[in-house]
Amino acid sequence: MLFLGVVACCVPLAGCATPQYALRPAPMPEESGEALHIERAISAVQGKEFEQEGARPIGPAERLRGFEVQPLVDRLSRVTERPSLRYRAYLYPDEDPNAAALADGRIYLSTGMINYLAQRGGRPDELAFVLSHEIAHTVAQHLVKRYRTMQQRQLLIALVAAGASAATQQASPAIQQAGQVAVNAASLLKDVADSGFSQEQELEADQLGIRYVIQAGFEPKAALALLQDFERFENPSPFLRTHPYVAIRRQYLERYLAETGRLGAAPAGGVDTRSSPAQTAARTARLKQWREAQRLYPVGSVSWNNLQRQIDALEAQR
Ligand SMILES: [Zn+2]
Known part of the structure; x- marks a missing residue:
């Protein structure tokens, strides 16, 4: 759910397999x-929690530190596979930069997120990525999928429990099972509401989100800069400091943009002999990003060669 949430999938000793890059x-x-x-049902549980935290709807024409949030939401939601849902933006007071999506189309931004993006220059392209990532969770119905997975797991546990007690108490397994599931229905909703998304779902939301960003006419590369900056927010505990999560999100997004030709060609033209220090720094940063993206491909593959051509062109300008 949370845009920057640390995903609780890892037990230090058990390790944590990083999901493979995939085209969604x-x-x-x-x-x-x-x-x-x-x-x-899940949205009712989550919506109540946000309400208790002091969340409020953002007005359709309201500007928050220069951002026109609801018009951005409308523009992005129109290009999704589920444009009919009512996507409504809400603000909640929390100084951590964060965002969340409810399954029914409500999208929550923290005051910290608005302030953080405003401090970065107030670029609508960056907010567009944050919003489209959240909208993607809703369009792809990640919470419904999670609910069904957890429900099946519970059903299995109930069946095993019913079978075990039927053997000892001679009660009807079907009655016991029904009772067990009914008892757990409310807690299941709460569990789903609290569980957040899997890494797979976060990566899918990034890729779907960047497609919406592109289709709605925003600059997709803004998302890479944003994710790069997010790396400094990662939990500073020794184990999580090495957690590759945000770095992986950025690398996979960069790979997707490279594959779809959205990273942009290196500037054409001759050698720029009067590069400013800022231009040189930007070029160095871009080279580093492309080299990192290139590492995701086998040497000599089409994508690897495409990136190499861009790297060569950029290096020729030095
Ligand atoms: Zn997310």
Whole structure:
């Protein structure tokens, strides 16, 4: 759920497999009665928590430190696979820069996120990525999927428990199982609401989100700079400091943009003999990014060669 949330998937000794890079298919939203019911039920739990924290709707024409949040949400949601849902932006008081999506289309931004983006220069392209990442969680129905996974796990536990007690108490397994599931239904909703998203789902939200950013006419490279800066927010504990999570998100997004030709060609033209220190620094940073992206590919592959051409062109300008 949380844009910057540390995903609790790792037990230090067990390690944590980093998900493989993958090209994600466009989601096909399921709007069955059951799916909508799950979405509403989980959103009711989460919405109440935000309400208790002091969240409020952001007005349709309201400007927050220069950002027109709701018009941005509208522009992005129109290009998604689920434009019919009502996407509404909310603000909640929290100085940590964060954002969250509810399954029913509500999107929450912390005051810290607005302030952080404003301090970075107030670029709508950066806010567009934050919002589109959240919208993507909703469009791809990540919480519905999580609910069903957890429900199946619970059902299995209930079946095993019912079977065990039926053997000793001669009660009907079906009755016991039904009782067990009913008892756990409310706690299941709470568990899903509290559990956050998996790393896979976060990576999917990044890739879907950047597609919406591009389709809505924003600059996708803003997302890379933003994720790069987020790396300094990662939990400073010794174990998590080496956690590659935000770095992986940026690398995978960069790879996706490289594959889809969105990183942009190196500036054409001859050698710039009058580079300012800022231009030189920008070039060095870009070279470093491209070299990192290149490491994700086998040497000599098409994408590797494409990146190498861009690197060569940029280096020729030095
Ligand atoms: Zn997320």
